[in-house]
Amino acid sequence: MLEVNVTGKFFGDQKILGACKLKLKPAERISILGPSGVGKSTLLRIISGLDTNFEGVVKCPEKLAFMFQGPNLLAWRTCYQNLLIFHPEVSQTGATQMLEQVGLGDKGFFYPDQLSLGQQRRLALARTFLSPADIILLDEPFTSLDPKLKLEMLTLTRTLLDQSKSTLVHVTHDISESEYLMSNAVELKGNPATLHHQASDE
Amino acid sequence: MRNEHLIRLVSLGALLLAWSALSIIMADPEILPSPRSVIQKMGELWATGDLQKHLLDTCFRILWAFSLAMCIGGFLGYFMGRNPLANAWIDPWLIIFLNLPALVLIVLCYLWIGLNEVAAILAVTLNKLPLVMTLIREGARSSSSELRDLAKAYKLPKLKVLRHIILPELLPHIVSAARTGLSMIWKIVLVVEFLGRGTGIGRQIHTQFSIFNITGVLAYSLSFVFFIMLIELLIMQPFERYATRWRQHA
Numbered sequence: 001m002l003e004v005n006v007t008g009k010f011f012g013d014q015k016i017l018g019a020c021k022l023k024l025k026p027a028e029r030i031s032i033l034g035p036s037g038v039g040k041s042t043l044l045r046i047i048s049g050l051d052t053n054f055e056g057v058v059k060c061p062e063k064l065a066f067m068f069q070g071p072n073l074l075a076w077r078t079c080y081q082n083l084l085i086f087h088p089e090v091s092q093t094g095a096t097q098m099l100e101q102v103g104l105g106d107k108g109f110f111y112p113d114q115l116s117l118g119q120q121r122r123l124a125l126a127r128t129f130l131s132p133a134d135i136i137l138l139d140e141p142f143t144s145l146d147p148k149l150k151l152e153m154l155t156l157t158r159t160l161l162d163q164s165k166s167t168l169v170h171v172t173h174d175i176s177e178s179e180y181l182m183s184n185a186v187e188l189k190g191n192p193a194t195l196h197h198q199a200s201d202e
Numbered sequence: 203m204r205n206e207h208l209i210r211l212v213s214l215g216a217l218l219l220a221w222s223a224l225s226i227i228m229a230d231p232e233i234l235p236s237p238r239s240v241i242q243k244m245g246e247l248w249a250t251g252d253l254q255k256h257l258l259d260t261c262f263r264i265l266w267a268f269s270l271a272m273c274i275g276g277f278l279g280y281f282m283g284r285n286p287l288a289n290a291w292i293d294p295w296l297i298i299f300l301n302l303p304a305l306v307l308i309v310l311c312y313l314w315i316g317l318n319e320v321a322a323i324l325a326v327t328l329n330k331l332p333l334v335m336t337l338i339r340e341g342a343r344s345s346s347s348e349l350r351d352l353a354k355a356y357k358l359p360k361l362k363v364l365r366h367i368i369l370p371e372l373l374p375h376i377v378s379a380a381r382t383g384l385s386m387i388w389k390i391v392l393v394v395e396f397l398g399r400g401t402g403i404g405r406q407i408h409t410q411f412s413i414f415n416i417t418g419v420l421a422y423s424l425s426f427v428f429f430i431m432l433i434e435l436l437i438m439q440p441f442e443r444y445a446t447r448w449r450q451h452a
Contacts, residue, residue: 050351066355072348076370076448085366086356111448137355 001026001167002135004047006056008192009039016042017054018192022169026134029161029168031178032195034188040171041069043188043195044139047169061134065166067141071124073112079123080108087131095130102126102156118149125153129160136161138170142177154180235417243421252406253425259401260426263319263391264384267326271383274327275334276376282335283342299332304390308397317398329390334379341375373445381438388430 002024009017016039034040045051083095102122142150178185187196225236247253282289308325315321353363395404403426410418
């Protein structure tokens with residue numbers, strides 16, 4: 001499924017990432033935990049293929065979905081378009097069903113600016129789960145949310161994950177998120193940061 | 203809103219009134235003709251077909267120069283905004299052209315290419331080009347890297363990226379380049395015609411100027427101003443509203 005064998009990643013002269021090995025079976029879920037700035041997002045970008053400038057090998061399925069820290073929506077396109085542009089194989093009915101599931105059933109023709117912050121997040125979630133991806137990558141999408149919205153988003157994400165049965169790689173600094181999503185926690189720490197498969201108990 | 207429209211109308215009326223009053227006080231139609239006689243002259247020019255013919259010629263040059271400057275300037279500006287190395291190469295040229303007086307470019311174009319249509323259109327285009335490049339470059343620089351990542355993660359085809367991300371993101375900058383560029387072209391195209399073309403509003407102003415016919419000068423220039431205001435109202439403003447429609451909902 002997913003095979004990651006990163007041996008090094010440099011920003012200029014500075015080595016950010018050391019040995020990071022990861023092997024996931026289909027439908028397996030992991031959360032990569034670590035303090036901010038340690039290189040979690042960098043590792044996720046390498047896994048997703050957004051960053052190809054590193055030492056090592058990554059084998060990642062073609063069909064992936066990526067959820068970013070911010071909603072990252074096209075402000076100039078309606079909710080429908082925001083979904084369908086990225087999933088051309090999905091019908092409008094399919095998009096409507098997904099919008100209903102995230103509680104935006106009547107917002108299809110709205111522009112993102114007309115939505116509340118929570119609704120924008122849910123639209124981003126809908127985009128991530130609209131068509132079945134082999135692997136779903138979450139780059140701290142729940143940080144900087146207020147506790148109520150965070151809980152709502154986590155519950156929704158878990159439901160969608162259970163439905164889709166996709167593999168999950170999730171990056172966060174909050175272990176409770178990993179518990180919510182029922183994922184195995186691995187830790188990224190050190191300088192340069194390396195991946196530790198048993199989360200240390202504090 | 204309505205109130206503001208009214209104020210604009212009254213203000214315009216006041217300008218006309220002031221002009222009328224001044225022309226009565228001066229009592230010298232050779233120097234300052236009344237609005238009435240200028241409008242009369244416009245009517246005469248329209249009846250002979252002169253006005254439409256020259257307006258059309260000027261319009262044709264504007265259209266060419268505008269399209270050329272927008273396409274070439276847009277492409278180059280975007281390229282410079284995305285590619286620091288290209289920017290380092292082209293930027294010094296840009297600065298020179300930005301600071302070259304319009305008149306110098308016009309005269310050089312005529313001297314080097316000859317007194318023809320190509321030289322005229324090129325002179326106008328070259329005057330507008332640096333402005334478009336600067337504005338589009340700014341737009342390309344401020345484009346969001348997150349949206350690029352999004353497109354890349356979902357493996358969006360290039361054409362879709364252009365249509366749904368690059369162009370919409372650039373659109374406000376394209377609109378402002380079009381508007382400021384157009385208002386610059388109006389002014390320069392007349393000078394170009396004045397100096398070296400046989401037709402066009404600029405040429406007619408030259409003719410009226412050489413026979414010291416102020417009524418004629420005013421008739422031609424005011425017709426041109428009306429024409430521009432019409433384009434602004436019927437094309438540019440609706441286009442701008444369309445380009446920013448998603449923002450007005452907020």
